[in-house]
Amino acid sequence: MVPAVPPPVRPNPVRAYFGNIRRAVSSTFEGMTVTMSWLFRRPSTIQYPDRTEKPVREMLPETYRGLLEVDLSRCTACLLCAKTCPLGCISIETCKHPDGAREFQTFDIDNGLCMFCGLCAEACNFDALAHTREFEASVSSAEQLTVRFVDRPGRLVAKAKDLPPRRPRGSILAALIPGFGRRRRRAAPPEPPASPAPAPAAGAEGPENPEGTA
Amino acid sequence: MNIIQHVANLLIRSVFHADPASWPWTWLVQAVVIGIAAFLAFAFVAIFAGPVSWIERRIAGRIQSRIGPNRVGPQGVLQWLADGVKCWLKEDLVPAAADRPLFLAAPYLVFTGMFGAFVVLPFGAQVVAADLNVGILYLLAITSLVVVGLLMAGWGSNSKWALFGGVRSAAQLVSYEVPSAFSLLCVVLLAGTLSTQGIVAAQGGWPWDWFIFRNPFMFAAFFLYFTAAIAEGNRTPFDLPEAESEIVAGYNIEYSGMRFLFFLFAEWANIWIMAAISAFAFLGGWQIPGIAPEQIAATKGWEFVGWQALSWTIFLVKATFLVFVVIQIRWTLPRLRVDQLMITCWKYLVPLSMLMVLGVLVLLALVPEGGGADTILRGAMVGLGLAVVLVSALRVRRTFRVDREHYREMEGRDLWYPPYRLP
Amino acid sequence: MIPEPVRALLFYLCAGLALAGGCWVAFARNIVHSAFALLATFAGVAGLYAFLSADFLAVVQLMIYVGGVLVLILFALMLTSRIEEARVSNPTIGLVPGAVVLIAVSALLVYACVKEFGGTTDLPPGEPTTAGIGDALLSRYVLPFEVISVLLLAVLLGAVTIAGGRLRKPAPGGKPGKERP
Ligand code: SF4
Ligand code: SF4
Numbered sequence: 001m002v003p004a005v006p007p008p009v010r011p012n013p014v015r016a017y018f019g020n021i022r023r024a025v026s027s028t029f030e031g032m033t034v035t036m037s038w039l040f041r042r043p044s045t046i047q048y049p050d051r052t053e054k055p056v057r058e059m060l061p062e063t064y065r066g067l068l069e070v071d072l073s074r075c076t077a078c079l080l081c082a083k084t085c086p087l088g089c090i091s092i093e094t095c096k097h098p099d100g101a102r103e104f105q106t107f108d109i110d111n112g113l114c115m116f117c118g119l120c121a122e123a124c125n126f127d128a129l130a131h132t133r134e135f136e137a138s139v140s141s142a143e144q145l146t147v148r149f150v151d152r153p154g155r156l157v158a159k160a161k162d163l164p165p166r167r168p169r170g171s172i173l174a175a176l177i178p179g180f181g182r183r184r185r186r187a188a189p190p191e192p193p194a195s196p197a198p199a200p201a202a203g204a205e206g207p208e209n210p211e212g213t214a
Numbered sequence: 215m216n217i218i219q220h221v222a223n224l225l226i227r228s229v230f231h232a233d234p235a236s237w238p239w240t241w242l243v244q245a246v247v248i249g250i251a252a253f254l255a256f257a258f259v260a261i262f263a264g265p266v267s268w269i270e271r272r273i274a275g276r277i278q279s280r281i282g283p284n285r286v287g288p289q290g291v292l293q294w295l296a297d298g299v300k301c302w303l304k305e306d307l308v309p310a311a312a313d314r315p316l317f318l319a320a321p322y323l324v325f326t327g328m329f330g331a332f333v334v335l336p337f338g339a340q341v342v343a344a345d346l347n348v349g350i351l352y353l354l355a356i357t358s359l360v361v362v363g364l365l366m367a368g369w370g371s372n373s374k375w376a377l378f379g380g381v382r383s384a385a386q387l388v389s390y391e392v393p394s395a396f397s398l399l400c401v402v403l404l405a406g407t408l409s410t411q412g413i414v415a416a417q418g419g420w421p422w423d424w425f426i427f428r429n430p431f432m433f434a435a436f437f438l439y440f441t442a443a444i445a446e447g448n449r450t451p452f453d454l455p456e457a458e459s460e461i462v463a464g465y466n467i468e469y470s471g472m473r474f475l476f477f478l479f480a481e482w483a484n485i486w487i488m489a490a491i492s493a494f495a496f497l498g499g500w501q502i503p504g505i506a507p508e509q510i511a512a513t514k515g516w517e518f519v520g521w522q523a524l525s526w527t528i529f530l531v532k533a534t535f536l537v538f539v540v541i542q543i544r545w546t547l548p549r550l551r552v553d554q555l556m557i558t559c560w561k562y563l564v565p566l567s568m569l570m571v572l573g574v575l576v577l578l579a580l581v582p583e584g585g586g587a588d589t590i591l592r593g594a595m596v597g598l599g600l601a602v603v604l605v606s607a608l609r610v611r612r613t614f615r616v617d618r619e620h621y622r623e624m625e626g627r628d629l630w631y632p633p634y635r636l637p
Numbered sequence: 638m639i640p641e642p643v644r645a646l647l648f649y650l651c652a653g654l655a656l657a658g659g660c661w662v663a664f665a666r667n668i669v670h671s672a673f674a675l676l677a678t679f680a681g682v683a684g685l686y687a688f689l690s691a692d693f694l695a696v697v698q699l700m701i702y703v704g705g706v707l708v709l710i711l712f713a714l715m716l717t718s719r720i721e722e723a724r725v726s727n728p729t730i731g732l733v734p735g736a737v738v739l740i741a742v743s744a745l746l747v748y749a750c751v752k753e754f755g756g757t758t759d760l761p762p763g764e765p766t767t768a769g770i771g772d773a774l775l776s777r778y779v780l781p782f783e784v785i786s787v788l789l790l791a792v793l794l795g796a797v798t799i800a801g802g803r804l805r806k807p808a809p810g811g812k813p814g815k816e817r818p
Contacts, residue, residue, distance in 0.1 A: 017561075020562070021562065021566075024562075028543075028546075028547065029606065029609075030609075031546040031547060032542060032543070032546055032606070033606050033609035033610045033613060034546075034613055035277045035542055035545055035546040036542065036606070036610045037610045037611075037613040037614040037617075038276060038277045038278075038279065039273070039276050039277065040610075040614055040629075040630060040631065040632060041276075041279065041614070041617070041621075041629050041630075041631055042621075042627070042628075042629055042630070042631035043275070043276065043279050043280055043281050043631070044279040045279065045280050045281055047281055047284075
């Protein structure tokens with residue numbers, strides 16, 4: 001079907017014509033047998049998210065820049081992160097008690113706005129703000145994209161002198177939003193042993209000798 | 215007797231206790247029965263188009279080493295329903311600059327053309343909505359409505375991509391009608407009739423009675439017809455009207471929601487129609503091996519129904535197999551360029567199909583049917599067909615085995631994963 | 638088989654479709670609409686043929702006129718360069734001469750119909766006509782048939798000559814025959 005690319009010497013047109021027909025037939029035939037053989041091969045993709053060996057987030061590298069979370073027990077409300085963010089995703093409000101202690105009013109991160117550039121986490125000197133490996137952020141309304149980290153009133157701003165150890169990454173987000181990104185998992189279908197004789201239903205098109213020609 | 219008359223007469227005798235030949239309302243009952251048959255055919259298009267879209271996507275997935283849709287319902291069998299509901303709920307947009315009446319009417323015209331073809335398809339021994347005695351011409355004629363519909367969609371959208379798609383599609387359909395008509399002419403020459411049922415009746419149940427194995431020219435004509443029909447259906451490798459990489463989506467680009475779905479329906483229905491035409495014109499249609507059509511027609515009551523169902527099943531199996539081939543071709547071959555498309559048609563398919571008509575005529579004159587030469591010819595052609603099947607099976611096996619070794623080395627697993635085990 | 642009122646209804650449906658399509662072709666302001674309205678006319682005429690038991694003619698009418706002529710017309714329209722001006726492209730000109738021609742032609746037609754058929758005739762029985770047409774074309778009317786083929790061949794050659802004349806001789810180094818004027 002594909003016309004021959006004209007070679008420098010003009011070929012015999014009759015031979016070229018029938019050569020084209022022969023090539024069209026044989027290449028279509030070849031192609032069909034190849035695609036047919038793919039029907040008997042193991043698909044190389046794995047289905048996300050419930051057929052993978054472990055949750056995808058656990059397969060990601062440690063430095064992955066997923067959803068942001070802040071450990072408020074280490075946050076000094078220095079506002080560095082909020083000022084660094086080019087998009088203004090982070091809004092922090094505090095108020096002062098008469099005794100001098102400061103209390104968080106708001107610490108919101110708008111994931112709908114965030115571009116996961118990592119500048120804010122870079123700016124934080126106290127390892128309070130950090131990226132998690134969480135990325136499955138689909139929610140059913142746009143407001144839910146804003147994560148509110150101040151979970152209870154009267155949460156005091158931390159003192160830089162004595163900071164508690166950083167809580168494990170992702171645990172805060174997971175506690176804050178139950179079910180966030182935790183999808184139902186199905187067991188992978190039972191995998192038959194690796195090299196039994198293939199089922200006879202495949203007929204002539206299936207390989208008869210599983211060990212191959214070895 | 216036609217099954218519609220049969221059913222109508224049965225109804226008249228049992229319900230109205232009248233003689234169908236002299237009763238004045240026979241035509242009305244027949245009209246109602248025809249209406250019901252038409253509705254069933256319509257439902258068949260809709261119900262067929264859906265699952266085939268799912269099957270195609272699953273097969274495409276396996277061919278591309280993917281999984282394919284398997285979420286809606288068990289193994290995704292209800293995916294097409296979900297898609298249908300989605301399209302149904304979508305907004306039916308009409309572009310502000312569109313030529314509104316044409317834009318709105320085009321999908322229906324396309325669909326009417328496709329649906330009209332179902333009227334003469336011989337589904338079973340007596341199962342055909344209308345056995346016109348110009349059946350095959352009618353099939354060729356009714357698809358021309360589709361061309362007009364596509365042009366209408368292309369023009370009405372008032373978008374250059376849609377216009378390109380429509381014009382391409384029309385050029386393609388008009389060109390490829392020539393080789394497909396010539397190939398079907400071979401069939402008509404052998405059958406001596408234009409009626410679809412007549413063509414099936416001229417063949418037999420066994421492969422050596424099929425037209426494709428009648429002589430070498432018919433064998434070639436089958437493939438010529440199949441190629442031309444794929445092109446007429448705008449399927450890959452001839453899907454230039456919908457070439458995404460060049461003209462986005464072609465004539466249906468401005469459509470949304472249900473109207474868009476109508477175009478897809480027409481496309482799926484068209485696959486079925488071309489497979490059905492190939493099956494009844496070349497592959498013996500509904501003929502049951504070893505049973506003559508007259509024997510079926512002579513049976514009564516449930517036996518009659520049973521034979522009908524069997525013939526219907528045979529036809530469906532043949533056509534569905536061809537549908538599968540069309541799908542596999544789609545995921546095998548790359549798209550042609552426009553000039554290659556026209557070269558394929560006018561320089562290769564048209565002269566070759568004319569040659570096949572001549573060859574069939576010559577053989578018709580030289581080799582009397584039922585003679586010794588005819589028997590030898592048929593036997594040789596059936597042998598050739600078997601050889602093609604066998605060689606392709608061996609090729610598939612060889613390709614698979616070579617890659618299996620590599621796979622085991624690389625992955626430490628067996629490559630074998632049978633098609634019936636759905637991932 | 639089908640009673641008289643239903644037949645009449647079918648007839649008027651087909652005839653009405655043909656007439657309405659024709660009027661639309663004539664009166665539409667948009668030339669593309671005119672072309673698409675031809676579809677209705679052709680379909681109506683095909684229905685009339687089918688009604689007259691000329692099954693072959695009906696189907697061929699659909700195939701040639703809808704599948705061939707109409708598509709060619711549309712093609713020509715869509716490939717014209719000043720396509721944007723098609724919105725209002727059927728200006729009304731020459732009303733008076735048009736009316737004169739209309740009256741003259743319809744008078745002639747009505748006269749011919751009345752003289753030839755003189756009222757109603759019985760419909761021919763519904764029989765396959767394909768074989769008869771084939772026999773007639775290849776025996777009694779074989780000469781006109783061949784003359785028409787030769788005419789069509791001449792048309793084809795003429796078209797190729799006119800279209801081919803616009804292709805230049807291959808420029809040195811360029812691909813042969815692919816040069817555009
Ligand atoms: S990751 Fe970038 S965009 Fe997102 S909150 Fe931090 S600084 Fe702003
Ligand atoms: S998260 Fe870090 S940078 Fe942001 S306010 Fe708290 S301590 Fe400062």
